[in-house]
Amino acid sequence: MSDRNLSSKDDKPLALSPQSEGIRKMHKGNPPDFSDPNSLVTFIIVEADGDGTKKTETKFTVHKEVACYHSPVFNAAFNSDFIEGQTQTYRLEDTTTRAFRLLVQWLYSQKVQIRQLDSDCVYDSMIFTPETLALVELWVLADRISIAKLQNHALGLIDQLPRRHNRISTYPLGYIYTHTSSGSLLRKYFVSIFADGFPSTWFTARSNEFPKEMLVDMVIYHAEQRRGLVSVDLSKFLIPIEQNAKYSRFP
Numbered sequence: 001m002s003d004r005n006l007s008s009k010d011d012k013p014l015a016l017s018p019q020s021e022g023i024r025k026m027h028k029g030n031p032p033d034f035s036d037p038n039s040l041v042t043f044i045i046v047e048a049d050g051d052g053t054k055k056t057e058t059k060f061t062v063h064k065e066v067a068c069y070h071s072p073v074f075n076a077a078f079n080s081d082f083i084e085g086q087t088q089t090y091r092l093e094d095t096t097t098r099a100f101r102l103l104v105q106w107l108y109s110q111k112v113q114i115r116q117l118d119s120d121c122v123y124d125s126m127i128f129t130p131e132t133l134a135l136v137e138l139w140v141l142a143d144r145i146s147i148a149k150l151q152n153h154a155l156g157l158i159d160q161l162p163r164r165h166n167r168i169s170t171y172p173l174g175y176i177y178t179h180t181s182s183g184s185l186l187r188k189y190f191v192s193i194f195a196d197g198f199p200s201t202w203f204t205a206r207s208n209e210f211p212k213e214m215l216v217d218m219v220i221y222h223a224e225q226r227r228g229l230v231s232v233d234l235s236k237f238l239i240p241i242e243q244n245a246k247y248s249r250f251p
Contacts, residue, residue, distance in 0.1 A: 029075065032065040039064045041078055045100050046093040058097045064088070066107050073145040094144070094179075098130070099137035106150050112138070114157055116165065123165040132161055136172040139186055140179045155189060168193070170209040177211040191217045 043060040068075035077084035084090050092100065102112040114135070115121055116128050135158045142150040162168040173190065180186055194210075195218045203210075 029069050030065075032063065032069050034063065034065070036065070037063065040088075041067055041074075042089045043100065044089065044091045045095060045097050046091060047096060058100075060100060060104055062104060062107065070107055070150075071145040071147050092141075095141045096134070096137050098134045099141050102134060102138045102154075103141060103150070106153065110149075110153070112153070112157065114161070117157065117160055123167060128161065128165060128167065129169045129171050132158065132169050133172045133175060135161075136175055136186070140175075143180075155186070158189075162193075168197075170206060173209070173211055173214060177213050182213075187214070187217060190214070191221050194218065195221045 040061050041064045043062065045058045045060070046055055047058070048055050064078060068078055074090070077090060078088060079085060105112045112135075114131050116124070116131050135154050139151050139154040139158070142148075142154060176184075176186055176190060191214065194214075
């Protein structure tokens with residue numbers, strides 16, 4: 001979380017920023033014992049529609065000790081003199097309702113429900129793609145509220161989906177490259193999956209589905225795998241010339 005020089009009675013919300021990709025220290029605190037079961041906090045998820053003209057708000061109520069135990073960001077916010085501490089309400093405009101719903105599931109059970117990973121589930125593109133995107137959104141949200149354990153859990157589920165159904169969606173790639181920074185481990189995961197797992201013809205048919213920045217990352221990925229000049233068969237790059245061509249000085 002970025003530092004801010006604000007007075008102790010500032011009425012502005014506590015800012016969030018993506019965490020750096022390094023070793024995360026686990027947030028230490030007393031595990032929830034529900035000794036004060038009526039101490040609750042409210043989260044308001046604000047989402048804009050497709051063209052950004054209309055916003056909807058969805059409220060979630062969570063036990064304060066549960067939220068604060070798992071997230072140092074929530075702990076700092078709800079136990080401060082910022083607006084979140086004063087109102088015990090936290091507004092989020094940079095995530096989605098479906099991602100926050102998965103977060104709440106995990107806060108209470110350390111599990112999330114993914115229908116396309118049910119034992120009796122068959123592939124359904126209308127479920128598979130939204131659930132993949134929801135897990136990507138969850139990873140980004142967990143990054144911003146400093147829950148590395150949840151990031152790893154979400155990535156594990158992201159990895160299971162294509163292996164389970166032998167399919168992968170390019171749809172989340174735009175969200176990933178919009179909501180993460182250079183060097184993100186989530187970016188690196190998807191780069192490695194796509195760079196190593198598909199033939200060239202697959203990319204030709206889907207070239208417009210990849211963010212330009214990702215294409216650069218894939219070039220870098222392959223360059224790092226080789227590390228140094230490699231021998232090439234020059235004959236593959238020479239222009240064919242007809243051996244017995246006859247030339248005339250006049251047309």
